[in-house]
Amino acid sequence: MSKQAELYNELLGQTKALINDESDIIANMANVSALLFERLADINWLGFYRLVGDKLVLGPFQGKVACIRIPLGQGVCGVCATTGEIQRIDNVHAFDGHIACDATTNAELVIPVKVAGKVIAVLDIDSTTLGRFDLQDQQGISSIVKVFEQNIVAHNDLKA
Numbered sequence: 001m002s003k004q005a006e007l008y009n010e011l012l013g014q015t016k017a018l019i020n021d022e023s024d025i026i027a028n029m030a031n032v033s034a035l036l037f038e039r040l041a042d043i044n045w046l047g048f049y050r051l052v053g054d055k056l057v058l059g060p061f062q063g064k065v066a067c068i069r070i071p072l073g074q075g076v077c078g079v080c081a082t083t084g085e086i087q088r089i090d091n092v093h094a095f096d097g098h099i100a101c102d103a104t105t106n107a108e109l110v111i112p113v114k115v116a117g118k119v120i121a122v123l124d125i126d127s128t129t130l131g132r133f134d135l136q137d138q139q140g141i142s143s144i145v146k147v148f149e150q151n152i153v154a155h156n157d158l159k160a
């Protein structure tokens, strides 16, 4: 197993251990951001935006102060929330409409958090390194987000 695969395997186990017995979504977002920000290399911002009405609203995060509200369809996060599709951007400056909360950010990985097929939040991970995120990062973070989604379903008696 590659070092990166090992790391994501370990982070997956730690995420399960951290959130499995806890139903509070905000508390879980806070701990998952802290865990990932501490363990992933070369990240300058990592956190959640929650979908509230027709906007994404800043949730638990690690890093510098950030934009509070992002309209749907705007920026990398807004596009992720609207399309429900992962956005893995090598160079955010080439992304039409990118919202520069921190001018030093160059690459971004945004994963939707879905419950019952609907986006309820996004996990945004930023790096100052161009092309920082590869397919393995995308898959590793997606598995962690899946655990997060399953936790919400299990604790709220919802259908996935």
Ligand code: SME
Pocket: 045, 066, 067, 070, 074, 075, 076, 077, 078, 097, 098, 099, 100, 101, 102, 105, 108, 124, 126
């Ligand atoms: N750059 C993001 C906005 C969020 S911040 O980077 C924390 C975007 O374009 O959606």
